Amino acid sequence: MIDPTCPHHDGSPLYVSHPDPALGDEVTVRLRVPRAYGGVDRVVVRSNPDHEPAWVEAECDGERDGWQWWSARIVVANPRHGYRFHLVRSDATVQILNQGGLSDVDVLDAQDFALVAGNPPPPWMADTVLYQIFPDRFARSDAAADRPLPEWAIPAAWDDPLDPSHPGRSRQLYGGDLDGVVDRLDHLVDLGVNALYHTPIFPAESNHRYDAASFDHVDALLGGDEAYRRLIEAAHARGIRVIGDLTTNHSGVAHEWFRNAYGRPDAAEADFYYFHDAAHTTYETWLDAATLPKFDWNSAELRRRFIEGPDSVVARWLAEPYGIDGWRIDVANMTGRLGAEDLNAVVRQTVRRTMIEVSSDTLLLAESTNDAASDLQGDAWHGGMTYPAFTRGVWSWLAEPRRIPHRGFDGRVSDEMWFFGLPTGMPRYTAQQFVRQLRLFTSQIPWRVQRGTMSALDTHDTARFATYAAEEMIPLAVGLSMTLPGIPVVYAGDEFGLEAVDGEMSRTPLPWDRVGEPEIAARIGLYRELIGLRRAHAALSTGGLRWLHADDDAIVFIRENADEAVLVLAARTDVEIRLDMALVGAATAATSRYAAGTVELLADDGAVRLHGRGASFAVWTLPGVTAPPARAERSVATPEAFAQLGGPAV
Missing domain, CATH: 2.60.40.1180 (Golgi alpha-mannosidase II)
Known part of the structure; x- marks a missing residue:
C-alpha cells in the first residue's frame, strides 16, 4: 500500500551528497519528513560497518514547504555501505526507514539504503536511452549479397517468414550486417536514442552467435573487423555509444580453444573447460546444450587470454582502433558458478578492472534474468538486464493473456502463452501489485545500480510486449520505461509495432520499406516523443x-x-x-x-x-524541491557494542 505521508529518502542528489564516494569518505545523507506524518523528536542513522552496527545522531535542518529535513554524516567503511533511519516520534514510538519501506519492527540489512565505494559508472550512463539490435535482422547492406555462406546457414530473403523450429530456428540467415546498421543510424538519431547495444558479432555456427568460434575477430558475414570499426566511428560521430555483447559462461564447440582442448588433456587450453573424463571427451555445458561448453574460470591462462590485462579479449575491443563503450555480459548470473564452486565475483571484478585499465569511461552490464540482487551490489556491474522488477511487472499489469497457436523449437503447435519461462503463466496484477513487485525486487539493490539497470519491455530473448497489449496500453508501458529509474531500452522493431510470441520470433527482420505507413509512422512518433521527454528532463535521469x-x-x-x-x-x-x-x-x-x-x-x-x-x-x-542547508557536521559514530556497555572501555 502506498502511503505518501511516509518519510522519504533515496540515493538521488537531494538526499546524498556524493553518489560515488571512496572508502573513508564522509557523506551527508538526508531525510525528508512530511508534516502529515506527525512530529519527530529524534532521528538516528544506523550503519553496519564490518557487520557491526554503528549509530550517528542526525541534526534537524529545519522545515521547507511542509517538510521537515534531517541530516547526518556517515563514513563509508565498506565497498557496500548500508544505512537506515530510525525515527523517534513525538509519541515515543519508533519507526525504521530503509529501501524495504517504513516499518514498526526491525528490518533486514539487505534492504538498507546503500552507498557504493569505487567503480563509479561513466557519467553518460545517467542520460542513456539504449537501442538493442540483433545484427542478422536489423539491416542488410548491398555488400551482403556477395558474401559466401557457411555450410550451417539456411539462406533467407529479407521478407521470408521466420522458421521457429530446429534447425531453421538458429540457422536461418537473413544477411543483416554491420554496414547495414551504419546505413540506418540516422533512424536512431531520429528516435533520440544515444546508445546502441548489439548482440554478438563474433564468428559462430548460428544466427544468434552466442556459440562463439572466436573472440579475436568479427564475423566476416557481418563485414569483418573493418565493418565494425566503421560502425563504431559512425555511431560515435552521431553521439551514439556502442555496447558489445560477450559470453563469459561458455563458448561454442567450434571455438579454437575448445577444439584444442577436446580429446587433448595435454593442450594449453585443456583447463579452459570442465571436462568430466580423463580423455577430455565429455564436458559441462550450458543447460545441457551440447554446442555450448562451459568455461572453467579456475584456469589462470583462460583469465589471461579472455578477461585480464591489455591483451585480453575484454580489452581488445575497448581499445583503439575500435573503442566500444562497454560490455553487456551474457549469462552473467551463471558465469563461474557450478555446484559448490562460485568464482562469479572474481570474474566480474577482473572484467571491470581490465575495462578501467583501458578506459574508466565504460559501462558494464550483466544479464541476470531473475532476482539479481546478490550480484548487483556495485562491485563490478553498473546495472543489469533483468526482468522481474520492471519487465514482468509491466506485462502482468498492462498486458492481456492471449492464446496464439504457434510452432515451438520442436515443431509442435501450441497456443500456450510464453511468459519469461514461468511454467505457471502470466499473473494478472493490479497497479498496486506492479508497484509492490518493482519495490520488492529493487529493495536490495543500491540506488546507483538501480539507475544502471535496464527497463526493457522486451528483448531478443522474449516475446514482444505489443503482441499481448491493447493499443492504448503501449503509451503507458513505453512511458513508464522512460520515466522510472533505470536505463530505458528500445528493442529494434518495437517502434515498428512488431509482434512475436516468443524470443525466437521476436528476431524479425525490420520492415524498412514500411516506415511511411501511417500506423508505423505513428508508433515511431510515439517512441520519438517519449524518448525526447526522457532526455529533456534531468529529473527523469x-x-x-x-x-x-x-x-x-x-x-x-x-x-x-x-x-x-x-x-x-x-x-x-x-x-x-x-x-x-x-x-x-x-x-x-x-x-x-x-x-x-x-x-x-x-x-x-x-x-x-x-x-x-x-x-x-x-x-x-x-x-524543484527546496531544502534547508544541511546542519550535520563531522560524523561521530557510536558502535552498538560500546552503547551496550555504556561507552568505550577505558
Whole structure:
C-alpha cells in the first residue's frame, strides 16, 4: 500500500551528497519528513560497518514547504555501505526507514539504503536511452549479397517468414550486417536514442552467435573487423555509444580453444573447460546444450587470454582502433558458478578492472534474468538486464493473456502463452501489485545500480510486449520505461509495432520499406516523443522517486531534483485521484509535457486532482524541491557494542 505521508529518502542528489564516494569518505545523507506524518523528536542513522552496527545522531535542518529535513554524516567503511533511519516520534514510538519501506519492527540489512565505494559508472550512463539490435535482422547492406555462406546457414530473403523450429530456428540467415546498421543510424538519431547495444558479432555456427568460434575477430558475414570499426566511428560521430555483447559462461564447440582442448588433456587450453573424463571427451555445458561448453574460470591462462590485462579479449575491443563503450555480459548470473564452486565475483571484478585499465569511461552490464540482487551490489556491474522488477511487472499489469497457436523449437503447435519461462503463466496484477513487485525486487539493490539497470519491455530473448497489449496500453508501458529509474531500452522493431510470441520470433527482420505507413509512422512518433521527454528532463535521469498513489488501476509518482519535479500518471481506465498538494509540490505551477488519453490536472484548495478518461499516461513538470542547508557536521559514530556497555572501555 502506498502511503505518501511516509518519510522519504533515496540515493538521488537531494538526499546524498556524493553518489560515488571512496572508502573513508564522509557523506551527508538526508531525510525528508512530511508534516502529515506527525512530529519527530529524534532521528538516528544506523550503519553496519564490518557487520557491526554503528549509530550517528542526525541534526534537524529545519522545515521547507511542509517538510521537515534531517541530516547526518556517515563514513563509508565498506565497498557496500548500508544505512537506515530510525525515527523517534513525538509519541515515543519508533519507526525504521530503509529501501524495504517504513516499518514498526526491525528490518533486514539487505534492504538498507546503500552507498557504493569505487567503480563509479561513466557519467553518460545517467542520460542513456539504449537501442538493442540483433545484427542478422536489423539491416542488410548491398555488400551482403556477395558474401559466401557457411555450410550451417539456411539462406533467407529479407521478407521470408521466420522458421521457429530446429534447425531453421538458429540457422536461418537473413544477411543483416554491420554496414547495414551504419546505413540506418540516422533512424536512431531520429528516435533520440544515444546508445546502441548489439548482440554478438563474433564468428559462430548460428544466427544468434552466442556459440562463439572466436573472440579475436568479427564475423566476416557481418563485414569483418573493418565493418565494425566503421560502425563504431559512425555511431560515435552521431553521439551514439556502442555496447558489445560477450559470453563469459561458455563458448561454442567450434571455438579454437575448445577444439584444442577436446580429446587433448595435454593442450594449453585443456583447463579452459570442465571436462568430466580423463580423455577430455565429455564436458559441462550450458543447460545441457551440447554446442555450448562451459568455461572453467579456475584456469589462470583462460583469465589471461579472455578477461585480464591489455591483451585480453575484454580489452581488445575497448581499445583503439575500435573503442566500444562497454560490455553487456551474457549469462552473467551463471558465469563461474557450478555446484559448490562460485568464482562469479572474481570474474566480474577482473572484467571491470581490465575495462578501467583501458578506459574508466565504460559501462558494464550483466544479464541476470531473475532476482539479481546478490550480484548487483556495485562491485563490478553498473546495472543489469533483468526482468522481474520492471519487465514482468509491466506485462502482468498492462498486458492481456492471449492464446496464439504457434510452432515451438520442436515443431509442435501450441497456443500456450510464453511468459519469461514461468511454467505457471502470466499473473494478472493490479497497479498496486506492479508497484509492490518493482519495490520488492529493487529493495536490495543500491540506488546507483538501480539507475544502471535496464527497463526493457522486451528483448531478443522474449516475446514482444505489443503482441499481448491493447493499443492504448503501449503509451503507458513505453512511458513508464522512460520515466522510472533505470536505463530505458528500445528493442529494434518495437517502434515498428512488431509482434512475436516468443524470443525466437521476436528476431524479425525490420520492415524498412514500411516506415511511411501511417500506423508505423505513428508508433515511431510515439517512441520519438517519449524518448525526447526522457532526455529533456534531468529529473527523469538523476532525480529521486516518490510514490504518491497506487490503486487497482492507476499509479502516480514524482521524480525530483532541486531544479525540477516531474509528476507522472499511468492509468488503465477512468481515474479520479485526489492528492494532498503539500505532498506533491507546487502543482499550481504545473506544466503539461505529455498526455496520451484524456487527462486533466486541477490544483486548488490544497489539493491536486487528477481526472482521466480511459487509458491514460500523462506527465507534468513542477518547480524543484527546496531544502534547508544541511546542519550535520563531522560524523561521530557510536558502535552498538560500546552503547551496550555504556561507552568505550577505558
